[in-house]
Amino acid sequence: MDLGISVPILDIDGGTTAIGPELARVGGAAEEAGATSLWFMDHFFQIEPTGLPAEANMLDGYTLLGYLAGHTSKIDLGLLVTGVTYRHPGLLAKIVTTVDVLSGGRAVLGIGAAWFEREHLGLGVPYPLIAERFERLEEAVQICAQMWDPDNNGAFVGKHYHLQETLCNPQPISRPKVLIGGGGERKTLRLVAQYGDACNLFGTSPDEVAHKLRVLRGHCDDVARDYDTIRKTIMINDLSPGPETRDDFVRIMGEYAKLGIDDVIVFPPTGSPAKWINSIAPAVKQLAEIG
Numbered sequence: 001m002d003l004g005i006s007v008p009i010l011d012i013d014g015g016t017t018a019i020g021p022e023l024a025r026v027g028g029a030a031e032e033a034g035a036t037s038l039w040f041m042d043h044f045f046q047i048e049p050t051g052l053p054a055e056a057n058m059l060d061g062y063t064l065l066g067y068l069a070g071h072t073s074k075i076d077l078g079l080l081v082t083g084v085t086y087r088h089p090g091l092l093a094k095i096v097t098t099v100d101v102l103s104g105g106r107a108v109l110g111i112g113a114a115w116f117e118r119e120h121l122g123l124g125v126p127y128p129l130i131a132e133r134f135e136r137l138e139e140a141v142q143i144c145a146q147m148w149d150p151d152n153n154g155a156f157v158g159k160h161y162h163l164q165e166t167l168c169n170p171q172p173i174s175r176p177k178v179l180i181g182g183g184g185e186r187k188t189l190r191l192v193a194q195y196g197d198a199c200n201l202f203g204t205s206p207d208e209v210a211h212k213l214r215v216l217r218g219h220c221d222d223v224a225r226d227y228d229t230i231r232k233t234i235m236i237n238d239l240s241p242g243p244e245t246r247d248d249f250v251r252i253m254g255e256y257a258k259l260g261i262d263d264v265i266v267f268p269p270t271g272s273p274a275k276w277i278n279s280i281a282p283a284v285k286q287l288a289e290i291g
Contacts, residue, residue: 001257001287004037004265005030005277006080006235008050010057013271019057023064025274027072033281034288035075037108039265040064042079042086044119049237054118062095069103076106080200080235080265081181083114084133085125089140090163093147097172105174109144110200112181113137113188134187136160141178141195148175179233185215193219196230203234203264206255213259233263241266241283242276250286257290 005026012022030038041047046056061079068077077099082092092109100107113133114120120127128136139158146152147168156163177197182188192199193216201212213232220227234256241249253264264287268276 001253001261001290002036002263003034003241003284003287004039004076004233004263005035006039006041006265006267007273008041008047008267009052009269009271009273010046010059011052011271012057012273016057019059020067022272022274023068024071026277027068027075029274029277031072031075033277034284035277037076037078037263037265038068038072039078039080039110042082042110043116044086044123044125045116047116062099065099065107066102069099069106072103072106074106076108077103078108078110078179081110081112081179083116084111084137084140085114085120085127089143089161090147090166092140093144093168096144096176097148097168097170100172100174100176101170105172107172107174107176108179108198109176110179110181111137111140132160134191137180138191138195141180141191144176144178145195148172177231179231183212185212189216190219190222192216192230193223193225198231198233200233200235200265203236203256206252206259209234209256209261210259231262232260233265234261235265235267237267240269241280241287243279243282246280246283246286249283250290253287254290 012019040061042061043058045054046052046058065077096107096109117127139161143156146166150171153167179198180192180196181200183201217227239249270276
């Protein structure tokens, strides 16, 4: 099992001037620890599940990935996850392509239907009803696929997006994998089966994740998709791989690995994330042995 690291807290010890240097250290620490992916959030405001108020620090996710592309050399880079409402899909494909080219082929497109109404209203970004957001999500992944097809620069005509040309040069060095976030059984997991290279579920319990994977397998059967070609990832919020909890963490992750989970993504709960990442390196090595 691989381990990924997501850094949602940007209230870095030392204040605003310390953010850039600390995040550069995060990239180096994550690679040194053996983590295979590094993630940041894609929000305008901080979100309540972190335990912080909306007024806490938040940076533009793709600018941040471009910065980390220059401070890392091998780890995959992505956002958990881009809200489909935040950027026009044609622009999004160009942005992710830029990260991929600058990183030498390490960009991942994490994408979802968006959910944080306050930040949309706060900055004046349209926030359609959920049914429309899922329609836009499906069109967005279709547009990205067409943008990343060097043999198809033609038009895209959908219900919500019309592009006269899907021209994207340079093409990505490595066509970015598409990770669709969320565990919605009727829509989200269907979109994973149709379009996703990976899914991302909440690691609430092995039983709950097993149920979600059965639903995903059913959608794969419906669309004649090989279930085994989809990479399965989970996010863990309530159990840390830190020194005091490492054994319990590795044991429980073993239960997820038996279900076919390929990656677990964890979160530094601190304003000094690089130091925290250094402390969990032994857990990364233990996880590699159980997957």
